[in-house]
């Protein structure tokens with residue numbers, strides 16, 4: 368890669384340490400979750416110091432640091448969201464000072480992505496991609512948990528499996544690595560996982576779901592939470608009953624995606640159904656589904672009465688979104704949405720970091736992110752097309768640099 372190229376000098380991008388090699392595959396590797404189109408940012412949404420203790424200091428940004436510009440939605444922030452939310456745990460209590468959660472996103476919410484999100488949202492609870500407890504037991508995927516130790520701010524580890532003992536063991540490892548809390552995945556729709564009884568499969572076996580929660584809660588002193596969906600399918604869905612069962616088993620908070628497993632990502636998230644669950648629970652509830660802007664978040668919270676929101680697809684290519692929503696809820700000025708130059712700089716930074724970390728495979732992962740980030744400016748569609756066909760990291764970086772120099 369060219370040293371001291373103009374975009375790097377102007378935007379102070381880190382130099383890549385990886386040797387760029389030609390990459391033959393034209394598209395990103397298949398994600399475990401087939402990512403639907405991110406809710407486009409703008410429309411509806413187009414889509415470390417203090418170690419992972421929840422007490423974080425803002426991370427200084429080399430690029431894309433939001434400037435506090437006034438935006439009207441900030442004035443709408445209800446006071447109740449400025450009160451920290453306490454989760455007792457069993458010996459290690461945690462406090463959430465930010466009511467917006469970055470959702471776990473397999474194939475997306477890796478450490479590099481989290482560090483970008485963190486720039487805008489120093490206090491927010493972020494999550495690892497979901498981690499397979501059995502794989503951890505066998506020694507795979509350990510880095511997804513161990514890397515937490517060097518990251519600032521609260522980070523939850525999301526685990527999935529259907530075996531209570533494996534989950535308990537994985538939870539212990541995650542706690543030792545510095546997890547802020549443990550979240551149990553009971554919403555993943557992927558057939559291979561659900562068929563075995565993990566992810567959304569647990570919705571069909573509330574007794575096993577309860578045993579899992581109890582086993583994990585007993586294994587760790589930090590809080591244990593669950594992320595789930597409204598049900599398996601429309602006819603059988605009993606979100607209130609299932610949520611109460613999880614609460615009874617020891618879950619200290621729930622995140623509820625307002626769709627059933629059968630719906631996948633189709634239709635609209637049912638915020639009214641989330642409201643019914645919120646009314647029934649005594650533990651905090653985070654509403655999830657179709658929140659892709661500060662305005663959506665405020666509407667969702669008003670409609671559901673939830674204690675906070677979790678955002679997923681809206682953050683893909685928009686790592687600033689969690690911070691924007693946080694500011695709106697806290698009544699602070701909402702940081703502006705980055706324009707072309709900042710987006711290109713972010714894309715270049717993420718590309719370089721991914722290649723430095725993952726080698727040539729990093730380019731495949733970066734293509735996804737560049738496709739999401741390079742949106743919303745003249746020539747973006749053409750640039751995306753060029754980026755998807757570019758076989759080397761150095762070539763992709765040049766394309767980004769050239770685009771940044773165009774008016």
Ligand SMILES: Cc1cc2nc3c(=O)[nH]c(=O)nc-3n(C[C@H](O)[C@H](O)[C@H](O)COP(=O)(O)O)c2cc1C
Nearest residue numbers: 400402470471472473497624656657658678679680
């Ligand atoms: C690419 C992708 C990966 C996801 N990975 C996970 C995951 O690892 N764990 C999980 O609980 N949910 C996962 N989800 C679901 C999201 O966390 C979220 O519940 C869902 O997208 C609805 O929220 P949204 O409308 O804000 O996107 C994933 C979704 C997508 C699109």
